Amino acid sequence: MCQLLGMSCNVPTDIVFSFEGFRQRGGLTDEHADGWGIAFFEEHGCRMFLDYQASATSPVADLVRNYPIKSRNVIAHIRKATQGVTSLANTHPFQRELWGRYWIFAHNGNLNGLPPLTGSRFLPVGNTDSEHAFCWLMNMLAVECPEAPGAAELHSVLGEFARYLSQFGTFNFLLSDGHALFAHCSTELHYIVRKAPFSTAHLSDTDVQVDFATVTLPSDQVAVIATQPLTDNEAWQKMPAGELLMFIDGHPRRLPG
């Protein structure tokens, strides 16, 4: 299996603190050493850093730590291969373009017997169940919504698709178009919303702490989503199975009903 990390904020924020804990799980404090990747949205643009080396020791991960990129939507993934070889083509996150926006997707879990792809608009490049599921989602979105829908409609449509794909196995995922960040929990996904009054957080995986009060403004709001909590002195919320949260500007929204 793998681990996911996401961040949604109302102001561009660097993810250096969370990433420093997260990357340790890629080969040091945990076994997810079959590559890793991170995608940063910056306005409409997006840049990804991928490596098939373990994140704990990857030179690209060192760059991400030393060059604090400020972003409002970030998705990262460390991989423990279940399907597909260890290669760059199988390294999450995956990227496609739909409606003139980049879409970024990362998955934790294992899916079997996925439905075939309808149409050839989005096809996998590698051979993972994860990229297949992403292409299925993108194809279905493109068919269902010829033009970009509003955020609430997008949330609702993705909720249906996520429920459908969940019957094929474990489907924890993060998905973002740079505006909203969707987090779907099938078995395990946690999140925390940090806002004023900010306090000090301490990483679980390495002895690092930060006093957020010294690096934020009172109006800042930052949501961090992770497979397992990244800090040991904050109250992370465990998402229930089957929930699809939509984070915009650090605010989580549930599907109505």
Added chain:
Amino acid sequence: MCQLLGMSCNVPTDIVFSFEGFRQRGGLTDEHADGWGIAFFEEHGCRMFLDYQASATSPVADLVRNYPIKSRNVIAHIRKATQGVTSLANTHPFQRELWGRYWIFAHNGNLNGLPPLTGSRFLPVGNTDSEHAFCWLMNMLAVECPEAPGAAELHSVLGEFARYLSQFGTFNFLLSDGHALFAHCSTELHYIVRKAPFSTAHLSDTDVQVDFATVTLPSDQVAVIATQPLTDNEAWQKMPAGELLMFIDGHPRRLPG
């Protein structure tokens, strides 16, 4: 305008030497300081490094120099903005997926009055003429060839499309699907094919030289394509206006006829 750098090889090769000269033109020996990017194909996978800082001083460019990624197809670009603001969304190269392959595109030139995009399958995320032209090419390829054609047919079809788009301005570009690398010259593009017997090359933009005989096997073949020659002691070939070369495994092929 901008500058382009491409590499096509028959074995995975690092581009550290050429990139070291090329990046100087992004703010040091030349004025192309409005961002830069480089894409490496590794088998079917692809990773890009983008930055809107000048390549001469970018920390991401330092990583590319210090972490020699071996690839058979590379495309890099340094930008001097003509259309579109300096932003990540407007930073070349651009990436899309077609036929289950990643496509990478970078452009040097200025296009005006481009035809509208047919269909909505590939849409620009930023607002440059370059990304518009790339999406036009991808849309036309998808319409013309519902399934992936062979290399010769792809070359021929792209030749027609490139000729058509060239009437809208200057259209020097590099395009690759990880197998072939296409180089189109509208006004300026040079290339060199290095093969045995290898000799010593010296960069034009900084005092660095390498003896390729010490780092290659006799069977290696590497083609480097650049807007302006990168070395001052080798015989670079200037491409004629209107030519579309297809490089596979370091071998250039002309369109027949």
